[in-house]
Amino acid sequence: MSTVATPLRRRGGAFEEAAKFAAFVRRDALIAWSYRVAFVSDWGNLAFQAGLFYLIGRMVDPSNLPTYGGSRATYMEFVAVGIAVTAFMSLALDRVSSQLRQEQLTGTLEALLLTPTTATTIQLGSVAYDLLYIPVRTGLFLALVGFGFGLRFHASGIAPAALILVSFIPFVWGLGVLSAAATLTARRGTSAISYLITFMTIGSGAYFPLGVLPGWLEAVARVNPVTLAVGGMRRALLAGIGGGELLRALAPLVLASGCSVALGAAAFRFALRRERRRGTLGHY
């Protein structure tokens, strides 16, 4: 065993922790690539969804749709952003909330926890690949739909839309971690969070204008962070917002994201501590 005595080179502190994200991304990229059929079917599903909404859009009276930058959007323009944001949200939430559960089921969670890695790095690292891939997927989807269906997206709105999406990511991550914490400690007790997420997605105006909702529900939906993200991206891509209007769109999203991350991180730490105390971390 003398060959095992290679000297080790380690980094230290926060830099060491940050460097581990690359390892997580590489691992998950390799695993994702090993499921090529799933990769292709995901894009097939998106194309099918876009085609379906195109056909539905032909039945929708454009006068019922809001105007952006003085011109009325087509239903396809309206709904494409909604599909992109809600697909982003559901996929990212699913990955964030299920990744640790998956690690628990495959027996790798304990192996991860037995390395000198913080719980936060494990949580964030486990979804680092998805948080990189899914926004790229969202952008690609919008680009393909834009070209494919001849949608009039403002080129000047692409950067603001990307900024809005990026500021929305921590909100989704925080919700996902909250869900993961519930799964970690309650195994299957996440239905309350699932209902909340479904409610937030439906009440986001992704597929229909908020004006069709009852008054009280519309008021609630207007402060829904998903609504803020969908609405902000629509204004960016269809009206080409910038400057002060962009800041006004970003501010509440950043606030919601901060709250979501803080809540998720606290819940995860609590769940991990509880599982250590109960001795049931490896149970599933």
Add this chain to the structure above:
Amino acid sequence: MSAVPDAPASLANRPEGAAAELPEPPAGDFVVEAAAVTRRFGQQAALDGVSLRLQRGEIHALVGPNGAGKTTLLRVLTGLVSADGGSVRVLGLDPDRSPREVHRRLGVVGSGSRSFYLRISGFENLLFFARLHGLRWRAAAARVATVLEAVDLSDAARKPVAAYSTGMQRRLAIARALLPEPSLLLMDEATHDLDPHASARVRELVTNAAGAGAAVLWTTQRIEEIKGFARNVTLLDRGTVRFTGSVPRLLAHALHSQYLLRLSSARRPPTRLLNGETVVGTLAPHDADDEHYTLTLAGEATLGEALDALLAAGTRILSCAEARPSAEEAFLSLLRDRPA
């Protein structure tokens, strides 16, 4: 506990930057010191006042029946489970308060058969875990190649782990445990589902790691495998320590009450051996050849009394050999004596 071997060069000569942050107990200190550890799950005491100490280079077997508390003790030592009471020091640190520092020098091989990402190769799995141990890409790749070679998996390094046999996966788990050059190896039922050849190979790898200075805590229910392998043994039963000491001392607890006799087949020997009115032993055919018998002494009877009774019955004794006390018998003997 026995003497502590000198720390090998591989453990002593750590690179700059690593040495400062890695706890390295001075020679002679215990790698593991657990004192009066208790842990309850609801009303059930999984550990009840368990004490254990391990030194560098020592292979210490932790044996006990199912539910004895072996795995719980291992999980307490890793910090995955908190102890309710008592004190635990691993590498001089409390694993509950300083898990990351402990994990830097800890290798664990769990009992579960699944702890790898099956879709990617053994090399990529280990590379990932090496990076989580803080190694840079190049150093991690070199280290992975080294440990894969040490466990004879270099040829299968690029195959997906799903294509590995159980024995190969277990060796891969050992390779992962060796990644941080551990000062402590925790092996939980590491051979329970392996064939004898693969088990021997795993024990050989662990012996080598101990030879390089790692303390090894080896839990098993295959009692016989600790002979000639472990230096010391602790027997846990229902969360309490029933025995702790050297393996020869454990074997001394086996009852030396059975002997293998070869008798003359001219006359059929009696099945009950009497010294006057007192039964001093029983005789049972050992084989179908009417020549070999197992003699079991009764109560406090001596071997001489039993042989005298045989001779008095006109039986010729051709040979007499003590049935070798097994670790399994010692284990059972100790468990038989436990309080209800």
